[in-house]
Amino acid sequence: MRIKKALNNNVVITIDTTNKEVILIGKGIGFNKKEGQKVDPEAAEKVFRLEDQAEQDKYKQLLPYIEEDFIPFMHDVLSHIENKMGKIVNEHIHIGLTDHIAFAIKRAKEGIFIKNPFLVETEALYQQEYSIAKDIIEMIKEYSGVELPKGEIGLIALHIHSSVTDRKVSEINQYSELVFHLIKMVEEGLEIKIDRKTINYYRLIQHIRHAIDRATSGNYTKDQTILANVLKKEYPLCYNLAWKIVKVMQKTLQKPVDESEVVYLTIHLQRLIG
Structure with missing residues (x-):
């Protein structure tokens, strides 16, 4: 391979x-290197391509603002x-998560901490991503000596979920707020x-998440008219509340939410008080 540009050492x-452009990362791989010189990719510790x-x-613009040893750490x-x-994560995480963690460390060193009001919900909604984010918090502490606040676990989890679902972090955060x-x-x-520690809460929050997914994807469940009539009669409080929830979902998502969701929500709500 021939060097196009040495970004740093x-x-x-x-x-x-x-x-095509390929980014090589390795200790000293860019030291005194000039454009046009050959470089052996085997000498690199990390090799990756950003196809887009x-x-x-964006990645090149970000690099001057972060420490050199932070780049291999992020990989x-x-x-x-x-x-x-x-699974292979979407390449946009290279920029989004690198930027987020770099400045989270900087903020923490300056004593600036961001509160995360959706931490409990994020843990329940994205359990695997949340667990991985906890690992990353420990990796950051080992790398930088900085212990990030617990709220950062939820924010990093959103970036992970974004990368494996091809959804923007802002969109996922909107769903979490909903x-x-x-x-x-x-x-x-x-x-x-x-x-928040009960199985019924976990089931409810998972159902709401999947109801949002079904609404945004247009995948609906089968007709539940008969069961709906039974629940409306037996559990009017929960049934009416379920309808209110569905209407808020429709207004927020700007998409139709299938009436069958009312049935399943009613069952989950009744579990909370039954």
Whole structure:
């Protein structure tokens, strides 16, 4: 490969035999290197391609603002995510998560901490991603000596979920806020305080998540008219609350939510007070 640009002592952008850009990362790989010089990719500790030109440009713009040794550290983080998730993560995580963690460390060193009001909901919604995010918090502590606040676990989990679902973090965060709002509706409507550690809470929050997914994808369940009539008669409080929740979902998502969701929500709500 030939060097197109040495970004710093440890990172070079090269051109491969197909004339595509490849980023090589390795200690000293860019030291005193000039454009056009050959470099052996075997000498690199990490090799990766960003296929999307816009993502390449964002990555190059980000690099001057982060420490040189942070780049190989982040690739250890990304490798850990891929190994644990069992799938290749979308390349946009290279920019999004690198940027987030770099500035989370900077904020923490300056004593600035961001609160995360959706932490409990994030853990329940994305359990695998949340568990991996906890690992990453420990990796960050070992790398930098900085112990990030617990709220960062949820934020990193959202980035992981974004990368494996091809959804924007902002979209996923919107769904988390919606779930949080709907849970508050349930507590106020039933005049209860839900124990976040119970299986019924976990089932409810998972159902709401999948209801949102079904609404956004247009996948609906089979007709439940007969069961709906029974539940409406037997559990009017929960049935009416379920309808209110569905209407809020429709308004927030700007998409139709199938009436069958009312049936399943009614069952989950009744479990909370039954």
